[in-house]
Amino acid sequence: MERTVNIGLMGLGTVGTGVVRLIEGHQEDLVHQTGVRIRIARILVRDPEKPRAIRVSRDLLTTDARDILDDPSIDVVVEVMGHIEPTRQYLLEALRRGKHVVTANKDLMALHGGEILSLAAERGCDVFYEASVAGGIPILRALVEGFSSDRITKLMGIVNGTTNYILTKMTREGADYAEALQEAQKLGYAEADPTSDVDGLDAARKMAILATLGFRTEVQLDEVDVTGIRKVTAEDIAYAKKLGYEIKLLGIAAQEDGLIEVSVEPTLVPQRHPLASVDGVMNAVYVYGEAVGETMFYGPGAGELPTATAVVSDLVTVVKNMKLGVNGRGMVAPYRPKALKTPEQMVAQYFLRLVVDDRTGVLAKITQLFADCDISLSQVLQEPFKGAGQAEIILVTHHATKKSKDEALARLAALDVVREIKSCYRVEGED
């Protein structure tokens, strides 16, 4: 008779439901691939009486995590309940009991990944978390295994579907931010309180995970410099388009000789860049490796079944490792030394939009200011502004240090002819 691996499932929301569906629907394939039967032995839920989209035996449901943690017949804990606590405690306890862990929890892995992975290594347990970043796209495997021979120098990701939906709607339909957000909420793509998405926090967590794996050095969440999309206007998008760009909320992680920078910020990318055509709730991660050059991974960033695919594929790996007796032994802990780049070391192109007095010599004054800050300009556009006697100046710089850019912004703010600095965004993806 074939062996059975018992799973304790923590959480039966959207992703949990998908996990149950996949394990049941693809059982024969899973047996073929692993040689064992995967059985969901227990499911931790908040409310066992809640009506659900799938039929699950009432006996499987429990509201007490101990029913999973204390059950020695359960081999793997699949955690899709989210939150930091008590989830962290549950997973640490599971590992202490020798149970392997598959999790979709980006918040937890971004904040406490180091602690969880160390304990796993100590206990000879697997911890996989492919589903925590970019849903159905197997990007973590690509970074850890596919590019194991290469040195990743840059990662750029559209890793939050909510904000990409909002920006796509603003771009395609000229909608303003409030309208687009409302539509996203109506469609269930954004939460009632959208803070974590629109302020870039969700993306920042994913970038910390990606950068840690890609650069093989521990990148902390508070090392990610985060700006959300609340202040992006329809005008910004229109001007960007006019100059040949789209605005995306990009997570950017760059590494050079152990000096790293990680940020999440609204960023202009050229219209022909592969990231520019990633629309709606889709996600994409662009990877630049020294040897491989540019690659991109595109797919659904969320959703019941896409995310469940990542979870159950991780589970298949755990089960194969169990059969081979090699759990917890494939992991490579971050080993590279690291320092954060200083603003003098961060180099990028920038897009600026200014409202100025419409007087003779203003453009000369402003371009001189940039020259004084050692910043050369790639594109300049002057347009009449709606206010009388005012003009709008849109600039794209060549590569400049963040320090120079910040200095230019400070000097612009102090300049009498400058009425307002409307926006300043990073520009990426030009050669």
Added chain:
Amino acid sequence: MERTVNIGLMGLGTVGTGVVRLIEGHQEDLVHQTGVRIRIARILVRDPEKPRAIRVSRDLLTTDARDILDDPSIDVVVEVMGHIEPTRQYLLEALRRGKHVVTANKDLMALHGGEILSLAAERGCDVFYEASVAGGIPILRALVEGFSSDRITKLMGIVNGTTNYILTKMTREGADYAEALQEAQKLGYAEADPTSDVDGLDAARKMAILATLGFRTEVQLDEVDVTGIRKVTAEDIAYAKKLGYEIKLLGIAAQEDGLIEVSVEPTLVPQRHPLASVDGVMNAVYVYGEAVGETMFYGPGAGELPTATAVVSDLVTVVKNMKLGVNGRGMVAPYRPKALKTPEQMVAQYFLRLVVDDRTGVLAKITQLFADCDISLSQVLQEPFKGAGQAEIILVTHHATKKSKDEALARLAALDVVREIKSCYRVEGED
């Protein structure tokens, strides 16, 4: 002292040079990841005296494969010499001697993959061949591991850089086929004899490999229906563009309830489809899974270092498996039953371009013919043709069976008002 794994490298052309560079340049990283030192112990070449782009000790070079096969200290054979024979014999012999194999040889794997993988399983050896398809893109890992929990129903790939370069040049610059091919040859993207690329054979081999792994059933090379790009004209491309499409040489593999079809053919894709913007020598593989939905993997399909990245990443996996003692045990042999679709079961949209007599009632006659063949039309465009008294009719059908399409083509050819059937291509990527 740390352990050393000895490699026998077969071939020191473009990819072989990249492998040497990567192993030498990234040695410290490789040690960190595998815990062992990877040493190139011997290199099989045709001409040891040939000047090379890298410095290699003359002592490492040999013209005799036995120096690698008979050397018990060599643990892994890395094969980047290409060709079917004697390469196949070498790899089978290596496996018989218990050596693991990493190969970039798509021709060999497409034709003799089954034989090689069975022997490997029997001998407890690893065989990995990520580099054989889509160069630097880790697509085989994605299919085997990333989507292990899902059922792949469709794969569409731009897997030949030469033809994609030619079609891109024709599309962007209006060049004709001969010009674009010449340019590709001048840049080294196409061989003096371009047959294997332009006739779609190279792409067919890669699609056989992708379909076998994606559908978990053995797909033979002669089961791939192949049409190359020699007959694609600048006019075809211009009309496709007018109707909102780009023409790409697509490998298409589809699977439904064990019924499969695999083809390589010039195909129209909508301009906003992710595959449409894959330009020049870049490759991309679009994967559709029942659960995950649509994903795409994009990157360089060839080149010294991109391909070497895939080879050395496979090598890292072999070495990790050696440390764990699990070589040859992770493989899942194809297990799904399979039948090829009949023309009645193959369904697609089609694009047709006809030259007809410019007479009253011709369009009615032709549209009636399609109706009689049970094909409904999605777009129809009639334009004057350069010949007097002639017109050009461009049609895009809705989904129709291949059988109906073939019947329509036969009837069109027999119709008195039809002067010439200029082209007929498949259309993919519309919902």
